[in-house]
Amino acid sequence: AQRVTQPEKLLSVFKGAPVELKCNYSYSGSPELFWYVQYSRQRLQLLLRHISRESIKGFTADLNKGETSFHLKKPFAQEEDSAMYYCAPTPGGSEKLVFGKGMKLTVNP
Amino acid sequence: DTAVSQTPKYLVTQMGNDKSIKCEQNLGHDTMYWYKQDSKKFLKIMFSYNNKELIINETVPNRFSPKSPDKAHLNLHINSLELGDSAVYFCASSQGREAFFGQGTRLTVV
Numbered sequence: 161a162q163r164v165t166q167p168e169k170l171l172s173v174f175k176g177a178p179v180e181l182k183c184n185y186s187y188s189g190s191p192e193l194f195w196y197v198q199y200s201r202q203r204l205q206l207l208l209r210h211i212s213r214e215s216i217k218g219f220t221a222d223l224n225k226g227e228t229s230f231h232l233k234k235p236f237a238q239e240e241d242s243a244m245y246y247c248a249p250t251p252g253g254s255e256k257l258v259f260g261k262g263m264k265l266t267v268n269p
Numbered sequence: 270d271t272a273v274s275q276t277p278k279y280l281v282t283q284m285g286n287d288k289s290i291k292c293e294q295n296l297g298h299d300t301m302y303w304y305k306q307d308s309k310k311f312l313k314i315m316f317s318y319n320n321k322e323l324i325i326n327e328t329v330p331n332r333f334s335p336k337s338p339d340k341a342h343l344n345l346h347i348n349s350l351e352l353g354d355s356a357v358y359f360c361a362s363s364q365g366r367e368a369f370f371g372q373g374t375r376l377t378v379v
Contacts, residue, residue: 192366194366194367196368198310202372203273203359203370203371203372203373204312204359204361204368204370205369205370206367206368206369209366209367244310246312248368250366257302257314257361257363257366257368258314259304259312259313259314261309261310261311261312262310262311262312264310
């Protein structure tokens with residue numbers, strides 16, 4: 161079955177600590193992978209997409225096809241990174257945007 | 270300019286009532302969605318329309334009926350509201366794979 165898994169629901173770290181938000185998917189073919197973020201009382205918005213291979217707000221995400229993972233990483237977390245993060249793999253050829261269950265990141269001062 | 274706008278932002282209503290949430294996008298996108306975010310922040314797709322045609326209809330009670338008068342609008346009508354319908358409803362649009370979301374409508378059924 162096609163599925164996306166974010167195994168951890170909560171992650172709490174101190175400012176300056178590294179963070180890794182995990183995402184695994186089980187879609188066949190070549191899905192396009194995204195990370196979305198929702199800051200407190202704000203709309204969901206795109207954080208980054210794997211085809212861009214860019215770093216946004218210090219976050220990067222590497223697609224590992226062998227492990228079918230797309231983990232989101234940041235070497236030094238900041239308080240303003242506190243938010244809900246959703247992994248969203250989109251199956252190839254599909255317009256269906258499916259999201260993982262989300263993970264709440266809290267960065268403490 | 271707001272790309273995807275939803276109204277109302279907050280909606281408090283009694284059980285059994287019928288209510289609508291409106292969504293408009295000015296991005297010229299062909300595809301629009303409705304998502305439900307529950308109390309655990311789990312985001313679940315409900316409907317998807319492509320150029321006014323329904324293409325995705327997940328397992329959603331018949332009390333929920335989307336309507337797309339044109340490709341810039343996708344409204345959500347809910348009949349006979351139940352307590353379990355309380356959630357935040359997000360509208361989104363996309364052209365290709367990237368989605369743009371509205372600010373959400375927090376529906377509270379009392």
